[in-house]
Amino acid sequence: MFKSQNSSSFSLDWINQIPSSIVIIDTDFKLISASPRWQANFELDLNDIEGKYFLDLFSELSQDLKSRLNYSLEGLRDIKFKYNAKDCQYSSKDSIWHLNPWKDGYGNIIGVIIKVDPISKTQELEMELSKTKLILNQKSSVAKIGSWDYDVQKEELHWTPIVNKIYGLPSEYQPTLENSINFYLKESQEIIKKLVTEAIDSGKPWNEKLRLRKSDGEVIWVNTIGRPKFKESKCTRIIGTIQNIDESTLQKKNALNQSPTEYPLFEKVPFGLAIINFTTGKLLDVNEQFIKLTSFEKEHFLGHNFKNFVNSHIKSKGAELKNQLKEHGSFKPVKFTYTNQKKHNINIKMTGTLVEGNSGVTSVLCTFENITSQTKLERNLKSTIASSREKNEQLLNFAHMVSHNLKTHATNFSLLLNFLNDETGKIQRNKYMNMLFSASDNLSETIKGLREIVAVKSSINEEKKLLSLNESLFVVEQNVTGLLKETYGKIINEIPETTQVKALPAYLNSILTNCITNSIKYRSHDKKPIIILSIEENKNYTVLSIEDNGLGIDLEKYGNQLFGLYKTFHRNKDSRGIGLYITKNQMEAMNGKITVESMPNEGTTFRFHFNKK
Amino acid sequence: MTKISDITIIDDDAITVFGLRKLITSSVEYNTIESYSNGKIALDAITAFLNNNQQIPQIIFLDINMPIMDGWEFLKAFLELPITQTIRINIVTSSIDPRDYKQWEFFKNKSHHLITFNQKPIDRNKITEITQLA
Numbered sequence: 082m083f084k085s086q087n088s089s090s091f092s093l094d095w096i097n098q099i100p101s102s103i104v105i106i107d108t109d110f111k112l113i114s115a116s117p118r119w120q121a122n123f124e125l126d127l128n129d130i131e132g133k134y135f136l137d138l139f140s141e142l143s144q145d146l147k148s149r150l151n152y153s154l155e156g157l158r159d160i161k162f163k164y165n166a167k168d169c170q171y172s173s174k175d176s177i178w179h180l181n182p183w184k185d186g187y188g189n190i191i192g193v194i195i196k197v198d199p200i201s202k203t204q205e206l207e208m209e210l211s212k213t214k215l216i217l218n219q220k221s222s223v224a225k226i227g228s229w230d231y232d233v234q235k236e237e238l239h240w241t242p243i244v245n246k247i248y249g250l251p252s253e254y255q256p257t258l259e260n261s262i263n264f265y266l267k268e269s270q271e272i273i274k275k276l277v278t279e280a281i282d283s284g285k286p287w288n289e290k291l292r293l294r295k296s297d298g299e300v301i302w303v304n305t306i307g308r309p310k311f312k313e314s315k316c317t318r319i320i321g322t323i324q325n326i327d328e329s330t331l332q333k334k335n336a337l338n339q340s341p342t343e344y345p346l347f348e349k350v351p352f353g354l355a356i357i358n359f360t361t362g363k364l365l366d367v368n369e370q371f372i373k374l375t376s377f378e379k380e381h382f383l384g385h386n387f388k389n390f391v392n393s394h395i396k397s398k399g400a401e402l403k404n405q406l407k408e409h410g411s412f413k414p415v416k417f418t419y420t421n422q423k424k425h426n427i428n429i430k431m432t433g434t435l436v437e438g439n440s441g442v443t444s445v446l447c448t449f450e451n452i453t454s455q456t457k458l459e460r461n462l463k464s465t466i467a468s469s470r471e472k473n474e475q476l477l478n479f480a481h482m483v484s485h486n487l488k489t490h491a492t493n494f495s496l497l498l499n500f501l502n503d504e505t506g507k508i509q510r511n512k513y514m515n516m517l518f519s520a521s522d523n524l525s526e527t528i529k530g531l532r533e534i535v536a537v538k539s540s541i542n543e544e545k546k547l548l549s550l551n552e553s554l555f556v557v558e559q560n561v562t563g564l565l566k567e568t569y570g571k572i573i574n575e576i577p578e579t580t581q582v583k584a585l586p587a588y589l590n591s592i593l594t595n596c597i598t599n600s601i602k603y604r605s606h607d608k609k610p611i612i613i614l615s616i617e618e619n620k621n622y623t624v625l626s627i628e629d630n631g632l633g634i635d636l637e638k639y640g641n642q643l644f645g646l647y648k649t650f651h652r653n654k655d656s657r658g659i660g661l662y663i664t665k666n667q668m669e670a671m672n673g674k675i676t677v678e679s680m681p682n683e684g685t686t687f688r689f690h691f692n693k694k
Numbered sequence: 695m696t697k698i699s700d701i702t703i704i705d706d707d708a709i710t711v712f713g714l715r716k717l718i719t720s721s722v723e724y725n726t727i728e729s730y731s732n733g734k735i736a737l738d739a740i741t742a743f744l745n746n747n748q749q750i751p752q753i754i755f756l757d758i759n760m761p762i763m764d765g766w767e768f769l770k771a772f773l774e775l776p777i778t779q780t781i782r783i784n785i786v787t788s789s790i791d792p793r794d795y796k797q798w799e800f801f802k803n804k805s806h807h808l809i810t811f812n813q814k815p816i817d818r819n820k821i822t823e824i825t826q827l828a
Contacts, residue, residue, distance in 0.1 A: 485759065485788050493709040516708075
């Protein structure tokens with residue numbers, strides 16, 4: 082201090098003579114002197130400020146200014162400092178301060194000379210750049226940020242040594258825009274090219290996370306920032322930074338392990354998440370989606386063992402899942418049904434991954450996906466496949482049946498025609514002709530039967546109607562009056578007048594006709610046929626019983642064939658083995674069923690279960 | 695050619711029975727031909743022959759689709775009868791259902807009788823071939 086005062090006392094007269102705006106401070110930042118211009122600039126009087134602590138005058142700038150003054154005292158020449166008038170109380174004009182060390186005759190630095198120049202646009206830009214650089218350099222030491230500067234006109238790229246480190250390149254490497262972009266992964270390359278073009282064309286700055294392949298092949302995430310600079314509305318340069326953010330990503334992952342709720346996506350994923358302590362099985366946390374899924378409050382789960390909330394199926398699998406976690410770090414998706422608070426059963430698909438924390442706590446991160454609609458669709462699909470497989474099977478059977486039936490007739494025709502061809506005797510020929518006629522009748526009969534079967538199968542899609550059973554029965558009774566008279570038969574109708582069944586009119590008619598004519602056809606040889614019709618109601622079905630006193634069927638022997646096609650059990654001339662097959666198909670087509678009780682020589686009871694739905 | 699004593703036709707179709715009879719008559723020598731319109735009647739008749747120590751048919755033509763007792767049911771019952779001699783059973787059918795073919799293979803392999811499977815139509819050559827003593 083003593084030295085500086087000495088030095089100042091003898092050599093400062095010149096300052097009053099010069100036209101520039103200059104101020105001199107000593108090593109302790111005390112104001113030694115200032116040129117008249119400077120005093121005018123800042124509207125200060127030297128008498129008032131001499132010996133004052135310089136930084137107090139510009140307290141708004143003190144932090145930045147102090148570091149620069151220190152640099153200057155260390156011998157750095159021509160440090161530029163931008164003075165923003167609006168930040169300060171003294172001058173209304175922006176300016177640039179050039180800081181230079183003030184030396185005595187022996188070369189010792191005894192203070193700082195600050196020359197104040199009015200600012201030009203270019204200078205301002207340059208200042209900003211160097212300021213950015215300074216800040217970047219400071220930051221880069223902690224955050225591994227490299228800075229770069231691309232001269233658009235010269236197409237030259239410069240960057241700091243840290244960028245070489247990030248790229249994994251030797252320090253003498255000379256970058257160009259093209260080869261620096263080539264280090265990015267393909268998709269990232271596209272992005273960065275677009276960003277550069279946009280910056281040059283429209284002045285748009287960028288801040289983007291991209292993937293970079295280092296020269297040693299390692300792929301890292303980098304954060305690149307670019308800011309285009311314009312001169313006379315033309316982009317002249319882009320300055321920016323690049324930072325390796327792989328480690329920060331890593332740190333975030335660690336953070337998840339330590340305290341899972343800090344996982345940033347925990348609440349954002351569109352499915353339920355729960356974190357379960359691996360050792361105790363207790364739920365540590367669940368996300369919002371999980372709460373939505375279960376419709377319980379969060380408190381319902383936290384701190385409780387997961388086994389309280391899953392069904393026995395999953396409980397029994399507990400050990401196996403634990404083993405999977407131990408061996409593979411995760412378990413394969415499992416599906417289970419969960420009853421939520423609204424008493425809805427939902428199908429859940431659960432997966433789990435082991436999350437190892439630094440604190441030594443191992444937990445399981447489980448995802449829960451509602452697959453109810455998916456499961457429903459799957460089930461529908463399966464039943465559709467099953468039913469179409471069944472239909473296919475039926476079709477194949479039908480095809481075999483048709484071909485068999487028609488072939489029988491065809492071979493008969495050809496047989497008889499051959500005989501006819503060889504025969505000359507008139508009587509014999511007439512016999513063959515008669516057989517041909519009967520063969521033709523048989524064929525027509527067969528085709529008629531097939532047509533009836535097809536009709537049942539094809540009218541399944543028609544709508545069922547609520548029909549009065551007695552009205553339908555009346556029509557049928559009219560049709561069989563002839564048969565009844567012939568056989569002295571009698572129908573006893575015990576059906577209440579009000580009884581209605583849901584059925585297709587044509588089916589109901591066919592079923593009733595078939596059953597009643599069967600009862601008459603297969604009547605006992607020594608009894609007059611009596612047919613009793615009655616109704617029982619149960620929860621799902623209206624059951625019509627048709628009981629007769631006819632021949633009966635040995636159900637032990639033929640029970641499983643009774644409703645089969647072309648199965649006849651009595652030596653009756655007009656048995657075709659089609660009636661009961663069709664009746665059964667018609668009942669099933671209406672979602673109903675048919676059952677039978679019978680004793681040979683005593684009679685048969687058919688029960689028709691009409692579905693109420 | 696050895697003369698065949700007795701032939702049985704089991705078929706519910708009168709025309710087929712007529713045709714078979716006529717073909718057999720014109721192709722081979724035989725003693726008698728009996729025909730039955732279903733398996734039950736045929737089985738009853740054959741069982742009666744056995745019980746009375748009468749000659750049972752050496753060759754049987756058997757239809758599959760018949761009322762009351764079909765061809766397979768007849769075959770099952772027939773194979774249980776105590777018959778030591780080898781009977782030739784010619785299944786004659788117009789069925790193309792593969793299940794019928796499987797049934798035949800099943801029965802063929804578990805019996806000492808000669809069981810053949812023949813698709814209609816049967817012509818004169820076929821008749822000569824399959825109307826021989828087993």
